[in-house]
Amino acid sequence: MLLCFPQEDGGPVLGSPYQQRWPPEVPLREALPRFRIEAARCPDVVVAQIDPKKLRKKQTVNISISRCQPAPEGYSPTLKWQQQQVANFSAVRQSLNKHRSHWRSQHLDSNVTMPKSEDEEGWKKFCLGERVYSEVDALSDNESLGIDYIKVGFPPLLSIVSRMNQATVTSVLEYLISWFGEKKFTPELGRWLYALLACLEKPLLPEAHSLIRQLARRCSEVRVLEENKNEEQISALNLIICLVSRYFDQRDLADEPS
Numbered sequence: 001m002l003l004c005f006p007q008e009d010g011g012p013v014l015g016s017p018y019q020q021r022w023p024p025e026v027p028l029r030e031a032l033p034r035f036r037i038e039a040a041r042c043p044d045v046v047v048a049q050i051d052p053k054k055l056r057k058k059q060t061v062n063i064s065i066s067r068c069q070p071a072p073e074g075y076s077p078t079l080k081w082q083q084q085q086v087a088n089f090s091a092v093r094q095s096l097n098k099h100r101s102h103w104r105s106q107h108l109d110s111n112v113t114m115p116k117s118e119d120e121e122g123w124k125k126f127c128l129g130e131r132v133y134s135e136v137d138a139l140s141d142n143e144s145l146g147i148d149y150i151k152v153g154f155p156p157l158l159s160i161v162s163r164m165n166q167a168t169v170t171s172v173l174e175y176l177i178s179w180f181g182e183k184k185f186t187p188e189l190g191r192w193l194y195a196l197l198a199c200l201e202k203p204l205l206p207e208a209h210s211l212i213r214q215l216a217r218r219c220s221e222v223r224v225l226e227e228n229k230n231e232e233q234i235s236a237l238n239l240i241i242c243l244v245s246r247y248f249d250q251r252d253l254a255d256e257p258s
Contacts, residue, residue, distance in 0.1 A: 068220035068241060068253045075223070075234050079257035082242045089243055093198050096158070103162040112154060117168040120175045127176060127192045129153030135183075153188045156195030169199045170208050177215050185222050190236045197243055204248065216244040216253045 070076070108114075115122030125133045129152040154160065164172070173196045180189060193215065200208055219237040226234060238255065245254035 066217065068217055068245075068255070069224050071220075071223060071238065071255055071258075072226070072229065072234075074258075075229065075231075075238070076255050076258035077238045077242065082246055082255070082257070085239055085242050086247050089198065089247055096162070096198055099158070100162045103158040106159045108159055111149065112160065114160065114163065117171050120171075120178075123172050123175050124179055125150075125153075127153055127156075127172070128179070128186070128188045132186055132188055156192050161195050161199055164199060166199075166201055166205075169196055170205065170211070172196060173200075173208070173211055173215075177211055177218070180215070180218055185219075185233060185237065187236075190240070193240060194243075197240075197248075200248075202248070212244045212248055213250055213253065216241045216250065220253075 115126055129150070131151050132153065149155075161169075173193075176189060176192060176196070180193075197212070200212075204212070219240045223234055223237045223241075226237075241253065241255060244250050245252075
């Protein structure tokens with residue numbers, strides 16, 4: 001190991017470890033053998049003493065490698081079904097990208113006010129509606145006479161999702177996955193998860209990569225815990241797992257074909 005240090009007036013700079021060992025008047029050809037001896041005494045491999053706890057505090061992305069739980073018996077999707085869903089999803093993404101500029105230029109209805117990217121609770125209410133957000137199971141008779149999007153949530157219209165940049169897409173996806181981690185799966189949630197996945201750009205950022213894996217695992221957990229085995233809900237959960245694993249190349253999370 002040959003270490004070189006800048007020199008001033010032909011001698012080592014103050015603070016050099018060689019300052020006391022090698023006086024300036026020593027010829028270079030005499031010093032080189034001594035450098036070789038010093039280098040030979042250095043270990044081939046040096047291991048830094050690092051405290052893992054300090055690194056863990058600074059880590060910003062955690063990616064779990066745990067797999068999804070298997071589908072309940074009789075509910076595992078076929079390979080043909082999974083391939084068809086991936087093809088449909090790919091077509092949706094291509095159409096969205098092709099017409100994004102058009103839909104972004106369309107005026108939103110006067111009752112649509114998109115929350116700011118950092119407004120987590122605002123986005124949960126916007127996407128899921130106050131009814132789901134507040135965990136109210138049913139609409140009253142008066143509410144069922146007309147659609148109140150404040151209460152039932154705004155659907156992921158193209159004119160809305162086309163206005164969301166990647167930072168907002170990732171943030172809203174994180175908000176809804178966080179919600180889903182403690183709440184039940186609903187059609188409103190499913191529609192928005194599908195739309196946000198359609199808006200995610202590839203290659204995935206590390207944050208998005210971690211989020212969609214978390215989403216797929218949560219879907220597999222809910223699928224196993226589904227008591228009534230509602231076919232429509234299990235199909236929706238299967239769809240999300242399929243897209244994460246097969247479209248976004250997280251193959252270790254894929255369902256084994258039935």
